[in-house]
Amino acid sequence: MRTQYEAARAEQIEIECKLSQGGARICRGNFGRAWKGIFPQKAAEELAYLTGCSVRTASYQLSGEHAPSGKSLAVLVNLCAA
Secondary structure (H helix, E strand, O other), rough: OOHHHHHHHHHHHHHHHHHHOOOOOOOOHHHHHHHHHOOOOHHHHHHHHHHHHOOOHHHHHHHHHOOOHHHHHHHHHHHOOO
16 A cells, blocks of 8 residues: 555656657657758758748657658658658
8 A cells, every 4th residue: 555645656757757758659759850950950940831830830740749740751751862
């Protein structure tokens, strides 16, 4: 049986784990690292310009908070192939 402190701490750790995992588990970090390797300055602005999304959406995709859209992945592949 856990003490009240242990139970509260376990719940806090579980919540922190869920928040840190987010929804973009497959492409977490890799998409953002690849994109920032191509565009080290103003990466979110470049992604927003090339895909037609907002800068906020682009920065969420680059940080891994949201999974990159299909259009974002297609632009990255085309840039790498060129």
